[in-house]
Amino acid sequence: MSVPYATFETEMSVRPDDIDFHGHVHASKYQDYLLAARFDQMERCYHMSMTDFHERGLSWFVKTSHFDYHRGLRLGERMVVATRVAEIHRRGVRVAFEILRLPDRKTAVSGWCDYLLIRLDSGMPVSLPGDIEKAYSA
Template sequence: MELKSFYIVRFPDCDPLAHLNNSRYLDYFLNAREDHLRENFDLRITDFLQQGMGWVVRQHEIQYLRPAVYNEKICITSQIIKLETSNLVVELKMFDEKEASLKAILWTHFTCIDPKTGKRKDHTPEFIELATRLGIGEVNMEAGITERVKALRSLA
């Protein structure tokens, strides 16, 4: 299931050209995913930590396509696109307010860990069931993020 929310690009997050700073895209994306889970499913990261499960970022794949600029209203979407025993991949996309122009896309690869030990652990059966129920987006990850961008642009 693809979730979405809207944000305003803030001045302190911009470079001297009034473009959203490249490093701040990650903050906007990760904050949006946390917001999506809380607002749509009443899920909080702290709930999972109390259950002995957390995630660390293993890898980011990002493409910057169009600038997000100061005071612009943007739309960020997120969805799980791959779920494995101890890993998952979340796709996040940033659009203009009308969702007509794709500004950036991020694939974040997370690894499940035990927060007490910091070591990799398998997702619980309950989490697998929850994630499956919430929906896994059908994305051809093997083709790569560049092909994903081409596919998304062909839909516009």
């Protein structure tokens, strides 16, 4: 489906343990920022927390992730992680994201992740239930 989906933002700060040998955020930390933002946005914006999924015996599995690094973030800088559902598929979603440095909102990292909805008991992918597809289509 290619329709415009809402973009949601979560603001956060670079922490001392995020910094690598070069004095900027280590590449792996951007995955942590994205995960933290998605957890926040699932509950706050979609009104479906990860706990809600777990109570239904479901979870999200990262099938593919793609990160383009544009500029490094440094200790003490603030950022906003902006995400949106880019595509909805039968068994998952593609989430596009940008991590923007504040206050100038220059792109530090952009990319996308494909998530599969899986059953917790088997790890097997399942079709998106109608209420989940509806919530993510907003």
